Amino acid sequence: MSENVSSSSKRTNFLGLIKRIYRSVIGWGWKYSLWPIHFVTGCCCPEFMQVAGPRYDMERFGMLPMAGARQADVMVIIGVLTRKMAKRVKMLWEQMPEPKFSVAIGACPIGKGPFYDSYSVVRADEIIPIDVYIPGCPPRPETMLQGFMLLQKKVQKKLMEGI
Amino acid sequence: MSEEPSKRVMRISWGPQHPMSGQIRILVDTDGERVLNIIPDLGFTHRAIEKILENRNVVQGVVPVERMVMVDTANNALAYVRAVEELLGIEPPKRAQYIRVIICEVCRILSHLYGFGLGAESGGGYPAVFLWSTADREPFLDLMERITGTRWSYSFFVPGGVYRDFPDKIKDKFLKTLSYFEKRLETYRRAWFENKIFEARAKNVGVLKPEDAIRLGAAGPSLRSSGVSLDVRKNEPYEAYDEIDFKVVTLPEGDSYARLFARYLEMVESVKIIRQAIENMPSGPYRKSVSPFKRLPKGEAYARVEAARGELGVHIISDGGFKPYRVKITSPTLRNLYVLSQLPKISDILLADLPVIMYSFDPWYLDADR
Amino acid sequence: MKEEVEKELVEAIKSKFPDVIEEAEVLRSKRISVTVKVDKILEVARFIRDELGFDYPISAGAVDYIKEKQFQVIYYLLSSKKKVVLMLRVNIPRDRPIAPSLTPVWSAMDFHERETWEMFGITFKGHPNLTRLLLPEDWEGGYPLRKDFKLSSKEGS
Numbered sequence: 001m002s003e004n005v006s007s008s009s010k011r012t013n014f015l016g017l018i019k020r021i022y023r024s025v026i027g028w029g030w031k032y033s034l035w036p037i038h039f040v041t042g043c044c045c046p047e048f049m050q051v052a053g054p055r056y057d058m059e060r061f062g063m064l065p066m067a068g069a070r071q072a073d074v075m076v077i078i079g080v081l082t083r084k085m086a087k088r089v090k091m092l093w094e095q096m097p098e099p100k101f102s103v104a105i106g107a108c109p110i111g112k113g114p115f116y117d118s119y120s121v122v123r124a125d126e127i128i129p130i131d132v133y134i135p136g137c138p139p140r141p142e143t144m145l146q147g148f149m150l151l152q153k154k155v156q157k158k159l160m161e162g163i
Numbered sequence: 164m165s166e167e168p169s170k171r172v173m174r175i176s177w178g179p180q181h182p183m184s185g186q187i188r189i190l191v192d193t194d195g196e197r198v199l200n201i202i203p204d205l206g207f208t209h210r211a212i213e214k215i216l217e218n219r220n221v222v223q224g225v226v227p228v229e230r231m232v233m234v235d236t237a238n239n240a241l242a243y244v245r246a247v248e249e250l251l252g253i254e255p256p257k258r259a260q261y262i263r264v265i266i267c268e269v270c271r272i273l274s275h276l277y278g279f280g281l282g283a284e285s286g287g288g289y290p291a292v293f294l295w296s297t298a299d300r301e302p303f304l305d306l307m308e309r310i311t312g313t314r315w316s317y318s319f320f321v322p323g324g325v326y327r328d329f330p331d332k333i334k335d336k337f338l339k340t341l342s343y344f345e346k347r348l349e350t351y352r353r354a355w356f357e358n359k360i361f362e363a364r365a366k367n368v369g370v371l372k373p374e375d376a377i378r379l380g381a382a383g384p385s386l387r388s389s390g391v392s393l394d395v396r397k398n399e400p401y402e403a404y405d406e407i408d409f410k411v412v413t414l415p416e417g418d419s420y421a422r423l424f425a426r427y428l429e430m431v432e433s434v435k436i437i438r439q440a441i442e443n444m445p446s447g448p449y450r451k452s453v454s455p456f457k458r459l460p461k462g463e464a465y466a467r468v469e470a471a472r473g474e475l476g477v478h479i480i481s482d483g484g485f486k487p488y489r490v491k492i493t494s495p496t497l498r499n500l501y502v503l504s505q506l507p508k509i510s511d512i513l514l515a516d517l518p519v520i521m522y523s524f525d526p527w528y529l530d531a532d533r
Numbered sequence: 534m535k536e537e538v539e540k541e542l543v544e545a546i547k548s549k550f551p552d553v554i555e556e557a558e559v560l561r562s563k564r565i566s567v568t569v570k571v572d573k574i575l576e577v578a579r580f581i582r583d584e585l586g587f588d589y590p591i592s593a594g595a596v597d598y599i600k601e602k603q604f605q606v607i608y609y610l611l612s613s614k615k616k617v618v619l620m621l622r623v624n625i626p627r628d629r630p631i632a633p634s635l636t637p638v639w640s641a642m643d644f645h646e647r648e649t650w651e652m653f654g655i656t657f658k659g660h661p662n663l664t665r666l667l668l669p670e671d672w673e674g675g676y677p678l679r680k681d682f683k684l685s686s687k688e689g690s
Contacts, residue, residue, distance in 0.1 A: 039180045042186070043529050046233050047314070049297055050300065054297065055301050083669050084209070085207045088178070088207075092180055114227050115212075118211040118214070119211055119214070119682075120668070121211075138315055138316070205667055209668065214678055218684055380589060380639075399563055476609065491596075491607070493591050493594075497644055497645070501641050505640075
């Protein structure tokens with residue numbers, strides 16, 4: 001009896017190990033090929049371009065801006081989000097296939113930033129669910145890179161726990 | 164031509180999500196390859212800055228204004244600060260004026276690098292030049308960080324002067340950066356402006372004649388590259404510009420190549436201006452203190468500066484309260500967008516030339532939307 | 534020699550339209566301001582453009598003087614030869630905000646008058662296309678730059 005239990009538990013352990021290795025390899029592939037959609041909303045965009053530039057190279061993390069919504073994994077909200085733009089953000093978010101993630105960069109999408117009393121600025125999480133918040137006005141490139149690494153950890157964790 | 168025009172015309176919606184559109188939707192009516200009409204649909208980044216400024220005192224008001232154009236922050240902040248100083252009737256000390264000129268010219272270089280980097284990418288897919296220009300902004304951003312503490316949106320100009328003095332030994336760092344940058348400017352000229360492919364794409368494309376440029380209200384290098392020599396730094400010298408020797412870049416052709424080349428030549432002039440300002444900087448105080456807790460005098464003031472994209476004006480009207488009654492900001496990009504929308508009526512444009520023409524005007528839509 | 538050019542321009546306007554100009558003054562060097570009655574503004578505008586050389590349109594805006602119950606529409610113009618800025622102002626009553634459009638004189642006032650309309654509610658008669666410029670298409674919240682529109686209002690869509 002105890003032998004059956006131990007052999008079946010050994011089999012379960014072995015299967016579990018294979019599953020974990022498989023998931024971690026897939027997760028490594030996922031997290032190093034997160035493609036953001038080529039879309040800028042506000043004034044933090046020059047700093048985002050510096051991060052995509054040669055010095056703080058974003059592409060070594062595999063983040064290559066993608067032109068179409070159907071081929072992208074990450075929606076990056078860079079800077080001020082206004083009501084008029086929010087409708088388009090929602091449309092694009094619904095067009096993106098699962099699994100998808102979102103990052104809010106800058107103080108404005110998080111809590112309206114210096115335009116806190118404007119009638120036309122909205123917070124990003126009133127429109128779409130946000131995974132990572134990167135504060136700053138504009139955030140330093142190192143902060144943005146740390147934010148992307150947090151996103152990678154989240155992607156890996158999501159996969160390890162099963163989709 | 165037996166078909167009706169309405170059946171042949173196709174309306175393309177070039178929307179806010181596009182690699183080369185920016186934060187705007189442009190509706191383009193085309194008949195085959197010929198562009199009939201360009202209708203810009205603005206407002207995607209409208210943050211209501213003019214309304215917000217009625218709710219901020221004069222020291223706090225610099226923060227939203229400088230975020231109008233992030234690449235060219237200093238010129239925007241300077242317009243607001245100068246309008247406040249004119250209203251209060253104070254003049255900043257000489258050292259502060261030279262510091263302001265240096266920072267404004269560095270911001271002009273940053274903005275033009277961005278502008279013609281994007282122009283290169285649109286005019287033949289030269290992402291290499293765009294990445295070079297991104298990399299060449301880094302030494303200047305490091306300089307700005309040494310001086311002001313941050314890379315963008317410095318909040319460094321206050322009514323009465325500048326927030327802090329230059330740190331020690333910054334002059335050597337400036338000269339080193341400028342000599343590096345002059346070598347890079349040579350590389351850009353050889354690799355891109357003397358490139359036959361780019362010349363074929365941009366010469367004689369989107370020609371704007373001088374009379375049309377004035378009548379339609381073009382701004383900045385887009386106006387001066389049509390042969391009209393209007394520059395606020397020479398017409399109404401402000402800060403220390405009347406003590407510095409530079410020339411206004413004017414080109415006669417008025418096509419997209421001239422508009423982009425004018426930005427390159429303005430960067431060369433900016434380097435000259437910064438060198439002179441660094442050499443001749445006087446010593447002395449850098450700030451006259453202005454309290455934000457006193458009432459503003461009743462009256463109005465309209466200050467104009469030459470931002471990188473054109474003339475930017477801030478008109479402040481005060482009724483004697485602690486905060487301004489009305490702040491009106493005149494934006495150069497809104498004028499350039501009107502010129503763009505009228506361009507199909509005054510010259511022949513093909514659909515394939517549209518990105519080059521758009522980026523030759525160097526639009527920054529947050530400036531038009533405010 | 535100070536402000537000679539500006540004084541000449543002000544005198545030229547005052548002498549041509551003696552009873553239509555409410556106020557014409559030199560504010561400082563390179564700035565002059567002219568306030569006109571609303572029914573004659575098109576004539577004055579054509580004179581300013583053709584005779585005095587104010588050919589470059591900078592912008593247009595408005596101010597809400599709620600206590601005096603009027604709007605003041607301001608047009609900012611530049612003379613490309615004389616390098617002087619002229620602010621052309623017209624006062625209109627707040628409960629009937631209608632003014633003639635200056636697009637027949639300076640066509641570039643198109644976008645600026647559209648923005649003034651959507652921010653203040655001033656109708657410009659004769660404007661070719663008075664539609665929304667900056668606010669969202671389905672904006673129902675009123676006129677934002679008026680003084681009775683409070684910030685952080687929840688009226689928007």
